[in-house]
Amino acid sequence: MYKALSLAVLTALAPLAAAQSVNNLRIMAPASPGGGWDQTSRAIQTVLQNEGLARPVQVFNVPGAGGTIGLAQLYNSKGDGSLLMTMGLVMVGAIQTNSSKVDLSRVTPIARLTGEYEVVVVPAASPYKTMKDLAAAWKTNPGSVAFAGGSAGGTDHMLVGLLAQAAGVDPKRMNYVPFSGGGETLAAVLGNQVAAGVAGYGEFEAQIKAGRLRAIGISAPKRQAGIPVPTLREQGYNVDLSNWRGIVAPPGxxxxxxxxLVAAMDKLHASKAWKDTLAERKWTDLYLSGSKFDVYLKLEANRTKNVLRDIGLVK
Incomplete structure (x- = not known):
C-alpha cells in the first residue's frame, strides 16, 4: 500500500519537477549584434546561467526585416520547447510594415521583461543644441534632416514619425534611414552621415558619457533618475514612447x-542579479508573464497598427 502511495505521489510531482528544469536553452536575437534585442538576450543568458535557472544557454543572431526573418524561423521550429526568441515593439510594427506572413498570434508568449525610453542624439559638434533647434531646421526643410534608427516600422521609426507630427512636419516627407542593429545606427551618427539618431538610451550611453554624442531629448513622460536628458514633453512636444522587450517561444x-519557461522567467525577474541588470542598464521593469502577456500582445498589435497608420507607414 505504502509503495503504491509513494508511486502515486511521485507521479503527481513529476510534472512539477519537470516544470522547474530548463536545459540546453537557446535564445534567438532576431537582429545584428550590438542592438537592444542582442543586449537583452545576452543579459538573460548571463542571469539564467549564473542563477542556475537554465544551463547551458546559447544566444545566436538571425538579423533582418525588423526581426520578421527570425520570427519565421521561430514559427518553423514548432514544438521546440528549448528555443526562445527576444522580441518587442519593434517586431510588432515590422510585422505590419513588412507584410509578414507570420505574426505574433503564431507564437507562444512567455513574458514581457523590460521597457526602455528612446533618446534623440546628435554628434557633439552638431549645431543643434536642443530638440527645438533640430525641429526648426526640420520644419524648414524636412528632407535635409536625416534621422538614423532601427528597422522600418520599429519603435525608433514610430518615434520620429510622432515627433514629426508634434513639430509640424509632414511624416510622409521625413528622411528616416533604417538600420538592423544599434551598432550601425551609432556609426551613422558618429560619422555625420545623418543629423540625428534615435535608439534606447542604453545603446548610446557610453558615447554620450564620453562626450561624442549629445542627447537632446528622451521619450519618457518625466525625467528619469540617472539620465540627465530633458524629456520631449518639457520641450513642447507631446510625445512619449517606451520600447518594451519580451520573450516568446515557438508554437506547439x-x-x-x-x-x-514561464517559471524560469519568473525566477529570473525575482532575482537580485536581474534587478541589478535593470539598474545598470537603466531598463524599466515592465514584467508580465504567461496569459497576461498573451492578452497584452493582442492589444499592442492593434495599438501599433493605429500609430503606424496615423504617421503614414501602413494603410
Whole structure:
C-alpha cells in the first residue's frame, strides 16, 4: 500500500519537477549584434546561467526585416520547447510594415521583461543644441534632416514619425534611414552621415558619457533618475514612447514546457542579479508573464497598427 502511495505521489510531482528544469536553452536575437534585442538576450543568458535557472544557454543572431526573418524561423521550429526568441515593439510594427506572413498570434508568449525610453542624439559638434533647434531646421526643410534608427516600422521609426507630427512636419516627407542593429545606427551618427539618431538610451550611453554624442531629448513622460536628458514633453512636444522587450517561444510546445519557461522567467525577474541588470542598464521593469502577456500582445498589435497608420507607414 505504502509503495503504491509513494508511486502515486511521485507521479503527481513529476510534472512539477519537470516544470522547474530548463536545459540546453537557446535564445534567438532576431537582429545584428550590438542592438537592444542582442543586449537583452545576452543579459538573460548571463542571469539564467549564473542563477542556475537554465544551463547551458546559447544566444545566436538571425538579423533582418525588423526581426520578421527570425520570427519565421521561430514559427518553423514548432514544438521546440528549448528555443526562445527576444522580441518587442519593434517586431510588432515590422510585422505590419513588412507584410509578414507570420505574426505574433503564431507564437507562444512567455513574458514581457523590460521597457526602455528612446533618446534623440546628435554628434557633439552638431549645431543643434536642443530638440527645438533640430525641429526648426526640420520644419524648414524636412528632407535635409536625416534621422538614423532601427528597422522600418520599429519603435525608433514610430518615434520620429510622432515627433514629426508634434513639430509640424509632414511624416510622409521625413528622411528616416533604417538600420538592423544599434551598432550601425551609432556609426551613422558618429560619422555625420545623418543629423540625428534615435535608439534606447542604453545603446548610446557610453558615447554620450564620453562626450561624442549629445542627447537632446528622451521619450519618457518625466525625467528619469540617472539620465540627465530633458524629456520631449518639457520641450513642447507631446510625445512619449517606451520600447518594451519580451520573450516568446515557438508554437506547439507542450503546456509543461511552457510552464517551465514561464517559471524560469519568473525566477529570473525575482532575482537580485536581474534587478541589478535593470539598474545598470537603466531598463524599466515592465514584467508580465504567461496569459497576461498573451492578452497584452493582442492589444499592442492593434495599438501599433493605429500609430503606424496615423504617421503614414501602413494603410
Amino acid at each position: 510546445i507542450s503546456a509543461q514546457e511552457k510552464a517551465a
